[in-house]
Amino acid sequence: MNDEASERLYHRASKPPWREILSHRWSAAKDWSLVLKDGTGDYFLLGRRGDPEDVGAYVPVPDEAAAPALGGTYTEAFRVDGTEHVDTRAVGLPTVYGTESVDLWVSWWVHDPVRVVRTRTVHGWHVVRTHLTASLHHLAEAQMVAGNGLGAPEIMQHLGMAQRMEETGLSYRVFDVRLRESGEELLLGQEEGEGVRYSWTPSRRGEYEFCLQALHAGPVSLAALWLLRHPDQVRQVLDWAVDHPTLLSPPRTDWQEELAALLGTLTDQERKEISYILRDRISALGRPVPSAPL
Structure with a gap:
């Protein structure tokens, strides 16, 4: 990463322009270009224009500055960073x-x-x-x-x-x-x-399927998804789970257990009437039943 406080895109060269031209040509440098300016305000470039090779096809930009000549009269020279x-x-x-x-x-x-x-x-x-x-x-x-x-x-x-x-x-x-x-x-x-x-787009079909499965899975899946996206809210999720136990662990709907619980709340007279009805029903099915007490 770059530190803008210390890294500059170009520096004014300290050596005479003609020496900078020789230095650039001898080194065949690719990581910096040389820009020169003459007394009339015209600029000259020694180096490459365009995109780095690893970006893709090299696309040069139109030439707006001629190449400098070693014997030219230049007043300033700048080294420009050419790295990516x-x-x-x-x-x-x-x-x-x-x-x-x-x-x-x-x-x-x-x-x-x-x-x-x-x-x-x-x-x-x-x-x-x-x-x-x-x-x-x-x-x-x-x-x-x-x-x-x-x-x-x-x-x-x-x-x-x-x-x-x-x-x-x-x-x-x-x-x-x-x-x-x-x-x-x-x-x-x-x-x-x-x-x-x-809006759903084809690129987000996977996200749609994921959300659909999470909704089908019920409150437990949604609570886990919320905690995944907001890990700093663990306490809130736990408080919600304690306050809504029936949503996370819904009661069993076994009719036999519910019926047994209901029978336990009946009075003696209600249980006796239920037993008579049950005896008659079993007898109608052709099964032997105990005799009723006198």
Whole structure:
């Protein structure tokens, strides 16, 4: 991860420009580019433009600066970071279970070193994070208007490819979405106090089946699911379980036990009348019954 307080995207070179040109050419450096400026304010670039090779197909950007000549008259030289950086953005996604906390893993890099120097973009992650936040809000609003949910598949579909910020010369992409446990996060798709707006999509069929099974399993399954999503509420769940024992352990509906319990509440006269009725019924079935006392 990057520490914005100490890491800079470019540094003003301390050696004379002609020596920086030689240094870059001799080293065949790929982790930094050299940007030079002459007395008229024109910029020159020695290095590569575009995306890192591991991002996918290399897509160069249009050349806006010529390559410097060793004998040119340059007043300033800048070394620009050409490596790929990785940072995370905490996000809260609305689901049927409540807000799901995830980390978006973001890869970002300089695709135009000259534009970085021109705009004086010293710390890149702040710029990328701001653009990513705006993109996520726009995506959440578009999904809501379409009546669809917003989850990892939608984020990867729309932000998994390189996102260019031409005005600053930076690019980024979201390459993974992982569950997280805690921390400051950006809430998407709902306002504070608003219920979760959610529509089932094919990518969430598994979630639907899971919820359906949990509902069929009854209160025990739902209580366990709640505790899984809110592990800090163990005491509340236990108090609820003590106050609602019949929901977690419903009484048996064995009619024989209920009938035996009912017979125990009858008076002697009621039991005698029941015995006469029972004797007549058994006799009608052709079974021998004891004689009635005189």
